[in-house]
Amino acid sequence: MTPSPPPVDPAPVPPADPSGFPAEWSGLVDDAAVFPPGDAPLHDATAAYAARREEWWADLVGSFVLRDTDLPLVRGFAGPLSVVVTGGAGQLAGPLGAAARLGLDVAAVEIVVRDTDDPVGNVRRIDAAARDADLEVPLFIELPGPPTATWLAAADEVAACDHRLKLRLGHVDHDLVPDSATVAAWIDAALDRETGFKATAGLHRAVRHDPEGGGMHGFLNVAAATKALWDGGSVDDTIAVLEERDGAALAAGLADGGVAAARRWFTSFGSCSVTEPRDDLVALGLLPHRKDAS
Numbered sequence: 001m002t003p004s005p006p007p008v009d010p011a012p013v014p015p016a017d018p019s020g021f022p023a024e025w026s027g028l029v030d031d032a033a034v035f036p037p038g039d040a041p042l043h044d045a046t047a048a049y050a051a052r053r054e055e056w057w058a059d060l061v062g063s064f065v066l067r068d069t070d071l072p073l074v075r076g077f078a079g080p081l082s083v084v085v086t087g088g089a090g091q092l093a094g095p096l097g098a099a100a101r102l103g104l105d106v107a108a109v110e111i112v113v114r115d116t117d118d119p120v121g122n123v124r125r126i127d128a129a130a131r132d133a134d135l136e137v138p139l140f141i142e143l144p145g146p147p148t149a150t151w152l153a154a155a156d157e158v159a160a161c162d163h164r165l166k167l168r169l170g171h172v173d174h175d176l177v178p179d180s181a182t183v184a185a186w187i188d189a190a191l192d193r194e195t196g197f198k199a200t201a202g203l204h205r206a207v208r209h210d211p212e213g214g215g216m217h218g219f220l221n222v223a224a225a226t227k228a229l230w231d232g233g234s235v236d237d238t239i240a241v242l243e244e245r246d247g248a249a250l251a252a253g254l255a256d257g258g259v260a261a262a263r264r265w266f267t268s269f270g271s272c273s274v275t276e277p278r279d280d281l282v283a284l285g286l287l288p289h290r291k292d293a294s
Helices: 042-052 068-074 093-102 119-132 149-160 180-192 219-230 235-243 247-253 258-263 275-283
Strands: 029-031 061-067 080-084 105-112 139-142 164-168 197-200 266-271
Touching: 042 061, 042 068, 061 068, 061 105, 061 266, 068 080, 068 093, 080 093, 093 105, 119 139, 119 149, 139 197, 149 164, 149 180, 164 180, 180 197, 180 219, 180 235, 219 235, 219 247, 219 258, 219 266, 258 266
Parallel strands: 029 061, 029 266, 061 080, 080 105, 105 139, 139 164, 164 197, 197 266
Antiparallel strands: none
């Protein structure tokens, strides 16, 4: 048996500098550096998170996202954690207990529905496990697949249990990136149920772009699409917003409180890069430019 690696010894995380960072962007990006395609070593990622808390833009970043199996390796980490459960509902309680024993700050839990033949039943089992574990933080449930009637029924159950949705908007295989019609339908389903959601995968750039191999969604597009739907726009209109490549047009559509309105539902997104979202927001004039940006 290969011996387990020694626990990392992350530096203490100082509090973010209360320097007047725009509240509407606070906590937008969850640091998912240890996940593909970044795959940063855990020690390097936690050290970078801790060091970043002294930067002017620190509040842009919310939780540090890690797998439940890595919890024993981050003893001493003082920042908020979003824990990705790597198993099914039955694996939810163990990591939460481990985090409590280690004195870690679990700010959210993320889990994927694995039983695609009975997603409604799977959501109910996840909810039961969360209640048995006395979970008191947001639980984000990922429902794989397109928004079919079965998917929507499972979303009903997520909402009825007062949990939140997790939407996977990217993939290392471009052929598996959901199209704008699918994303619009997912967001519409979340808003129709007045259910918050976070996004994951592929949103490290603000505006939709087309790297070699296929299109990638932009987090500003998702925010603007959320606001458009909440304001009564049609799904077809929302698809157009998700396809928009003009960053200035997206920014204008989110002016006058639009970001805050969207963030009521679109709570955050996980990204293996946190500097690219910052740089895009600065370039679009949505965050103040600072010479010390690094």
